[in-house]
Amino acid sequence: MADTYVEINRSIMAQNARNIVAKYPEYGTFIGIVKGDAYGHGYGIINALYDNGIRYFGVSSTEEAADFRKENTEAPLLCLEPVAIDRLAEAAALKLTLAIPDMEYLKVFLDCKCDYPFKLHIQIDSGFNRLGFKDKQEIKEAADMIESSPYTLEGVYQHYATAGIFDPYYDAQQAKFRELTSLLDLSKIPLVHLGSGIALMAHKKPDIATATRMGLMMYGYNISPDSYGHGVKDRLRAMRDEYYHKKYHLSEVIRDVELELTPAMTMKCRILQLKDVNKGEHIGYGAAYTADEDMRIAVLPVGYNNGIGHHDHGRVVEINGRFYPVVGEIGMNMMCIKVDRDVKSSDEVILLGDKITLGMFSRFSGMGLAEIMLGVGKNNTRIYID
Ligand SMILES: *Cc1c(COP(=O)(O)O)cnc(C)c1O
Numbered sequence: 463m464a465d466t467y468v469e470i471n472r473s474i475m476a477q478n479a480r481n482i483v484a485k486y487p488e489y490g491t492f493i494g495i496v497k498g499d500a501y502g503h504g505y506g507i508i509n510a511l512y513d514n515g516i517r518y519f520g521v522s523s524t525e526e527a528a529d530f531r532k533e534n535t536e537a538p539l540l541c542l543e544p545v546a547i548d549r550l551a552e553a554a555a556l557k558l559t560l561a562i563p564d565m566e567y568l569k570v571f572l573d574c575k576c577d578y579p580f581k582l583h584i585q586i587d588s589g590f591n592r593l594g595f596k597d598k599q600e601i602k603e604a605a606d607m608i609e610s611s612p613y614t615l616e617g618v619y620q621h622y623a624t625a626g627i628f629d630p631y632y633d634a635q636q637a638k639f640r641e642l643t644s645l646l647d648l649s650k651i652p653l654v655h656l657g658s659g660i661a662l663m664a665h666k667k668p669d670i671a672t673a674t675r676m677g678l679m680m681y682g683y684n685i686s687p688d689s690y691g692h693g694v695k696d697r698l699r700a701m702r703d704e705y706y707h708k709k710y711h712l713s714e715v716i717r718d719v720e721l722e723l724t725p726a727m728t729m730k731c732r733i734l735q736l737k738d739v740n741k742g743e744h745i746g747y748g749a750a751y752t753a754d755e756d757m758r759i760a761v762l763p764v765g766y767n768n769g770i771g772h773h774d775h776g777r778v779v780e781i782n783g784r785f786y787p788v789v790g791e792i793g794m795n796m797m798c799i800k801v802d803r804d805v806k807s808s809d810e811v812i813l814l815g816d817k818i819t820l821g822m823f824s825r826f827s828g829m830g831l832a833e834i835m836l837g838v839g840k841n842n843t844r845i846y847i848d
Pocket residue numbers: 495497542620621657658659660675676677678679
């Protein structure tokens with residue numbers, strides 16, 4: 463067993479997939495976003511999703527697609543970023559669905575006259591100002607060009623910059639998408655997909671949508687805006703949201719999303735050494751920490767080399783169901799925690815998972831949710847359990 467590792471539970475991934483698909487029967491196709499090595503979970507989870515209703519996938523690059531195909535050769539797979547023209551042969555071998563970001567790309571692509579019957583998705587820029595078409599006429603022209611080519615226009619999509627929990631920009635983006643696609647007959651395009659997991663959870667299905675994309679939530683995180691508690695601050699926040707919605711006539715936000723999702727990733731390590739430290743002694747780099755009492759510490763084989771970052775905003779780890787704080791600086795490969803006499807050198811330490819939620823980890827490290835999953839998942843030995 464590696465000193466530090468992540469456990470990925472495939473049965474949990476399968477259950478999350480079943481719960482999502484059952485919750486949103488109004489969507490015909492679920493596109494599981496598995497970029498970033500499936501948010502650090504690795505492509506070993508693909509079939510747990512595929513066998514449980516998530517039947518289409520999205521990756522970011524040809525490299526990711528190649529890794530995906532080692533696990534699954536049949537699932538339709540959209541490359542969200544435009545494949546370099548000189549790699550179309552690879553894309554064909556990987557049976558990729560291509561995203562078309564603009565007219566320049568489309569023209570060069572059509573000129574290549576590939577043998578492979580590529581399926582294409584037109585990307586619409588509804589206000590993100592990243593990839594995608596911004597001109598209505600051009601979008602129509604692109605659709606016509608594809609229609610008279612040997613390829614299939616299978617999809618059209620955009621990506622939201624905001625989720626509209628209390629901002630007016632969500633509605634504006636959706637209106638923009640409708641406007642930009644108004645010259646197309648959307649009913650003839652099998653997959654019209656908008657947004658991401660948060661948009662799926664927080665809003666009713668837009669009538670034009672036939673498919674949806676989601677990332678984070680598949681891995682077990684309920685990111686819906688129902689996380690408000692009942693404290694004074696939470697009530698104030700809910701009131702603010704309501705005020706914005708009335709003021710700007712915004713579309714309704716669904717808050718109480720009852721959807722059972724369980725995190726599939728747990729990060730664990732062993733203890734390298736237990737040590738007694740006397741009051742007044744220093745611990746770690748820069749002698750930055752001084753023991754304010756006699757204490758016992760445990761040295762852990764975890765540092766920023768394991769993808770957790772180097773910030774420590776009150777980080778704790780879990781041992782036998784109890785929390786223990788980090789003391790001293792987090793190094794490249796090691797850090798120390800303050801323990802008590804109950805902790806034994808053979809005890810298992812949990813850094814993420816069980817009582818240590820992703821939200822807590824985010825506060826400890828100052829990292830974003832997906833960023834944590836990537837850092838932890840990609841930088842440690844992965845062990846799949848079924
Ligand atoms: C990453 C990504 C998603 C998934 O977003 P989540 O917030 O993880 O649900 C969906 N669509 C596109 C285009 C993406 O890049």
